[in-house]
Amino acid sequence: MKRFLWLLLLVPLCMQGRTFKVANATVSYDKTESPQVIRAIGDLKHDIAMVTGSAGSGASQIIVGTYGSKTIKQLIAKGVLKDKDLRGRWESYVISITNEKQPRLVIAGSDKRGTIYGIYDVSQRIGVSPWYWWADVPVAQNPDAAVECDYYASGEPSVKYRGIFINDEDWGLKPWAAKTFEKELGDIGPKTYAKVCELLLRLKANMLAPAMHSCTGAFYSHPESQQVADAYGIMITTSHCEPLLFNNAAESEWNKQRDGEWNYETNSATILKKLDDRIRDTKAFDNIYTMGLRGLHDEAMKGSTNPKDRARTLEQVFAKQREILxxxxxxxxxxxxxxxxxxxxxxxxxxxxxRVPDDITLVWPDDNYGYMKRVSNSREQQRSGGSGVYYHLSYCGVPHDNLWIFSTAPMLMYEELLKAYTAGADRYWLLNVGDIKPMEIETQMFMDMAYNFKQFSYDNANAYQAEWLAKVFGQQHQEAFQYILDNYYRLAWDRKPEFMGYEMEWDTPEYARLYDTDFSFETGTAQKRLVDYQNICFAYDAIEQALAPEQRPVLFEMLGYAVHSAYQMNRKFLYAQANHETGNVLYAEQCRDANRQINLLLERYNTQLGGKWNQMMSEVTPGYTALYHQMPTLTNRPTTAYRLPDNQRHPEFEHQINLGGLDVKAPFRLLTGMGTDWQVLQMGQPLDQKASGSINIPIPSLPASADSIQLCISVVPMWPVSTDRSNRLAVSIDQGKAATLENKFKEWGREWKIQILENRKDFVLTLPLDKARGQHVITLSIVDPGQIVQKITYQPVLKQ
Structure with missing residues (x-):
């Protein structure tokens, strides 16, 4: 009986609302705990001291342990922990408080990373943000900081392997590490990677694809970097072009003079020897291995250009690589x-x-601009290796670099990742974050989705980032944050700041030059764009001024720099356009002023906080062939020399359908957070092949003399979900003969480039009206489920 009462006293008291104050708590753990867990315990002690100002010397106790340890076995036996929440689970943890006269806080993990995630969860609960170092989020002093008593079982992560790829680091992370943070090495090395690994664990990630451009010393050229990753418990993975952890972009790894051509058909022995050496040297560590072969860095595979011949070669490569492993x-x-x-x-x-071996995970990439190119079909979903996602927030390449500031709409990210996750992509998610900064907000969202995807929905995805910022800077600002982000992303949807020069990189001279924009001072779209940007800058400034002084630089590096810089980049090009159209030198001076403001924003970013992030924004990221960072040519007389070619201009009409006012029923859905007007019509779920139906859209009154109507239907330029599907929808007027609209494009083609730079494909067609009808209607019908209509404009065609 006494034993039974003892067990009752130890049952977690989540229903009683107990709390555990962490000040002066000692942290205990078994000697058998892994070095990675013990290191994280050191961070917990540091975090408690930061928050409470106290050292762990009191009577209260925090117990940390991993499943299988003596302490955790005892707590399970006593009923403090539930065996089912830990045994056999991947990276899971429990946080609980014992019901004793002197309660104890228990952090238990199913494995070492589960325990580490539990440790950092407690840190976050007492007020230490995952971004306390990387984004300088202040840690509020609170001697009464406490953990709520609820018995919390995390469950397994939604995605097994989750992490980031540091890429295109030439203009940000590399100069910052070399000149500011890790000057003694002059490179991205173990000191930098220690901070990266800590951030990843606090975000509940478990893998890192290190920086790999030739400007940076190869990851394995600094052996301590691998040791640091292992000390934190972070697995190393590599990008699509780094087979078996080998970075052929670095001359220290592959030198053409020394090693010959990177061509498996003619130089397989040398290539295989390199791969063999790498796996021999890294065999003691946990890694995720990229299989197959491409060319040097991001080049195409050498040798035969016939895809079938290449397939046979890659199959040989797979076999040899697996032998090495x-x-x-x-x-x-x-x-x-x-x-x-x-x-x-x-x-x-x-x-x-x-033929890819069945146990190898297929990692489907987006098109570098946020649209998934493919997801697993029904056959691929049966593979034992499953599938994953490689997604970009940052990209250097055709048709234009997107390296400078964040601009991927949250709803687009969710909608595309939902597509992949629904098709079984739960094995591996890798996010290309560029330099990490200034992509903090979007990185946080992606990692939260990877860890617990089910907490996101169409109803909350667009609000997530504003809610997250409000938790950091004050709930009273949430509405203003939502206003800023909605308009910031909407304006970038129509044209990202990096794309405002309208040049296409690595293209013919006709296209690889600066042009004026498609926004018009005649119709007012240019002025409206400038006013919209100005308004969100005003809204941002109001929030910043209301914050405590120590919070202001934090908000600036996470949000303010991007918002203000986007505005000034638009000022630069739109006032240059006004100067070209009028010859007015006052507009030229506005353009120059915008460029000065861009440089002042860079200076603020690099000098605030005592220069901590100096060189992280070393310049407006130019990539290799971009021109947008340069000053456009100005004039003192009108000129059409910079007028945008007609094939890049929008064919919109005067009248517009209000999509947001439609009465929508399943399988149709209105999504807020995408499109030129920030609300779009989704025509069924992309993977629901049985989705069918139509929606009737009333047309506001037309002149009686109209006998037909011209329509411009703008769709979101997504990819077909599989090779046996396309991007089709049908449209008719007044129940007449339907026209099928199909967005069929080829990657790297001119049509695709234009679409991706503008996030839209416009269909223009003329259809007859039924003169006998009083109320005319547009009918949209599902052909390929998942198509997204973002805008419909029209004009009547009068009878001649």
Whole structure:
């Protein structure tokens, strides 16, 4: 009986609302705990001291342990912890408080990373943001900081492997590390990677694809970097072009004079020796292995250009790579995490019949601009290796770099990742974050989705970032944050700040030059764009001024720099356009002033906080061939020399349908947070092949003399979800003959480039009206489910 009462006293008291004050608490753990957990316990002690100002010397106790340890076994036996919440689970944890005279806080993990995530969860609950160092989020002093008593079982993460790819670091992370943070090395090295790994764990991520451009020393050229990642418990993965952890973009790894051509057909022995050496040297560490082969860095595979020949070569490569893994890892290849990324030309090879071993995870990439190119079909969903996602917030390449500031609409990110996740992409999610900064808000959202995707929905995805900022800077600002973000992303949807020069990179001279924009001073769209930007800058400034002084630089680096810089980049090009159209030198001076403001914003970013982030924004990121960062040519007389070609101009009509006012029923849905007007019509779920139906859209009154109508229907330029699907919808007027609209494009083609730079494809058509009807209607019908209509404009055609 006494034993039974003791067990009752130890039951977690979530229903009683108990709390545990962390000040002066000592942290206890078994000697058998892994070094990674013990290191994280050190962070917990540091965090408690930051918050409470106290050292762990009191009578209260925090117990930290991993499943299988003596302490955790005892707590399970006593009923403090539930075995089912830990045993056999991947990266799961429990936080609980014992019901004793002197309660104890328990942090228990199913494995080492589960325990570490539980530790950092407690840190976050007492007020330490994952971004306390990387974004300088202040830690509020609170001697009474406490953890709520609820028995919390995390469950397993939605996605097994979750992490970031540091990429295109030439103009941000590399100069910052080399000149500011890790000057003694002059490179991105172990000191920088220690901070990266801590951030990843606090975000509940578990893998890192290190920086790999030739400007940076290869990850394995600094052996301490791998040791640091292991000390934190972070797995190393690599990008699509780094087979078996080998970075051929670095001359220290592959030198053409020394090693010959990176061509498997003619130089396989040298290539395989390099891969063999790398796996031999890293066999002691946990890694995720990129399989297959591409060219040097981001180039296409060398040798035959026939996709079927390439497929046979890659199959040989797979076999040899798996032999190497088995030799050094002393496990069957089927037991090791491996990925194949059908990126760029390798997707063509895959479609040509490439046989990828069933246990290798297929990692589907987006098109570098946020649109998933493919998701697993019903056959691929049965593969034992499953599938994953490689997604971009930042990109250097055709048709234009997107490296400077964040601009991926939250709803687009959710809608596209939902597509992939629904098709089984729960094995591996890698996010290209560029330099990490200034992508903090979007990185946080992506990692939260990867960890617990089910907490997101169409109803809350667009509000997530404003809510997150409000938690950091004050709930009273949430509405203003939502206003700023909605309009910031909406304006970037129509044209990202980096795209305002309207040049296309790595293109013919006709297109690879600066042009005036498609926004018009005649119709007012240019003025409205400038006013909209100005208004969100005013809204941002009001919030910043209301914050405590220590919070202002934090908000600036996470939001203010991007908002103000986007405005000034638009000022620069729109006033240059006004100067070209009128020859007015006052507009030229406005353009120059905008450029000065851009440089002042850079200076503020690099000098605030004592210069902590100096060189992280070393310049407006130019990429390799971009021109948008340069000053446009100005004039003292009107000129059409910079007028945008007609094939890049929008064919909109005078009248517009209000999509937001439609009475929508399933399978149709209105989504807020995408499109030129920030509300779009989704025509069924993309993977619901049975979705069908139509929606009737009343047309406001037309002149009696009109006998037909011209329509411009703008759709979101997504990719078909599989090779047997397309991007089609049908439209008719007054129940007449339907016209099928199909957005069929080829990657790297002119049509695709224009669409991706503008987030739209416009269909223009003329259809007859039924003169006998009083109320005319547009009918949109599902052909390929998931199409998204973002704008409908029209004009009547009068009878001649």
């Amino acid at each position: 088995e030799k050094y890892k002393e496990k069957k290849a089927t037991q090791l995490p491996q990925i194949f990324v059908p990126y760029k030309e390798t997707l063509d090879i895959y479609d040509a019949g490439l």
